[in-house]
Amino acid sequence: DQQVKQNSPSLSVQEGRISILNCDYTNSMFDYFLWYKKYPAEGPTFLISISSIKDKNEDGRFTVFLNKSAKHLSLHIVPSQPGDSAVYFCAASAGTSGTYKYIFGTGTRLKVLA
Amino acid sequence: DAGVTQSPTHLIKTRGQQVTLRCSPISGHKSVSWYQQVLGQGPQFIFQYYEKEERGRGNFPDRFSARQFPNYSSELNVNALLLGDSALYLCASSLGGGGAPRTDTQYFGPGTRLTVL
Numbered sequence: 522d523q524q525v526k527q528n529s530p531s532l533s534v535q536e537g538r539i540s541i542l543n544c545d546y547t548n549s550m551f552d553y554f555l556w557y558k559k560y561p562a563e564g565p566t567f568l569i570s571i572s573s574i575k576d577k578n579e580d581g582r583f584t585v586f587l588n589k590s591a592k593h594l595s596l597h598i599v600p601s602q603p604g605d606s607a608v609y610f611c612a613a614s615a616g617t618s619g620t621y622k623y624i625f626g627t628g629t630r631l632k633v634l635a
Numbered sequence: 636d637a638g639v640t641q642s643p644t645h646l647i648k649t650r651g652q653q654v655t656l657r658c659s660p661i662s663g664h665k666s667v668s669w670y671q672q673v674l675g676q677g678p679q680f681i682f683q684y685y686e687k688e689e690r691g692r693g694n695f696p697d698r699f700s701a702r703q704f705p706n707y708s709s710e711l712n713v714n715a716l717l718l719g720d721s722a723l724y725l726c727a728s729s730l731g732g733g734g735a736p737r738t739d740t741q742y743f744g745p746g747t748r749l750t751v752l
Contacts, residue, residue, distance in 0.1 A: 525677075552737075553737045553739075555740065555741075557743070562745075562748075563745055563746075564639070564641075564725050564727075564743035564744050564745045564746045565678070565725070565743045566743070567740060567741070567742055567743075570737075570740055572737060610677050610678070612677075614737075614739070616737060616739075619690065619691075620683055620690055620691030621666075621683065621690070621691070621729075621737075621739040622668065622680040622683055622691050622693065623668075623670075623678075623680065623727075623741060624680070625670075625677030625678050625679075626677050627675070627676055627677050628676075628677055
C-alpha cells in the first residue's frame with residue numbers, strides 16, 4: 522500500500538521557468554511533510570518542510586504548498602536552474618505514531634534544460 | 636560542521652554472510668534512523684533509535700538489527716544476507732523530538748552501497 526505517491530516519474534523544464542513537482546498521500550494522520558533532492562551516489566538532501574497547520578512554506582527559490590483536503594502537496598522551484606536537475610522525493614510523517622518515521626514517494630526525476 | 640557520516644562507502648558480500656554498517660550523526664542529534672533504498676524506489680524505513688532506545692521498526696525481517704551507542708552513533712547489522720538485500724543503506728539523524736513545531740527533520744548521510752553476490 523503506497524501511502525505517498527509521486528505519479529510523475531520524470532519532468533523536463535527550461536532553465537528560468539517554474540518547476541512544479543507533485544505528491545499525493547492517503548494517510549490523514551500525516552502531519553509533517555518534506556521534500557528531499559537526491560543526486561546519484563549521494564544521500565538525500567533536505568530541501569524544505571511543512572507542518573500540517575500551514576498551507577505554504579517558502580525558502581528562497583523553493584515553495585511547498587499543502588492542500589490537506591485533497592491530500593496533495595507540491596514543490597515549486599522558481600526560477601529553475603540546471604543544478605536543480607536531480608531526483609526529488611516527497612516524504613510524510615505521522616507524529617502521533619511516536620516513531621517519526623518518514624514514508625517516501627518513489628521520486629520524480631527533474632531535468633532542467635539550459 | 637560535519638554532516639552524517641557512514642562507513643563503509645561500498646561493500647560486497649556473498650549470500651549467507653553477515654554485515655555491519657556504521658553511522659555517526661550530526662553533533663547534537665540524538666536520533667538515528669536507518670532506511671533501505673533499492674533502485675527506482677524511495678527509501679524504506681528500517682529502524683529508528685532515540686537516546687539509545689528503539690523507537691520504531693519497519694517491515695523488515697529479524698535478520699535486520701540495530702543499536703545506538705552512548706555517543707549516539709549507530710550500527711545496522713544484517714545476518715544471513717540474501718541477494719535481495721543489495722541496496723543503498725541510508726542513515727539519517729535528527730534532534731529527535733517531535734513536538735510543535737516538529738524538531739525531527741532528518742538529515743541523511745551519503746549511504747553505504749551493499750552488493751550481495
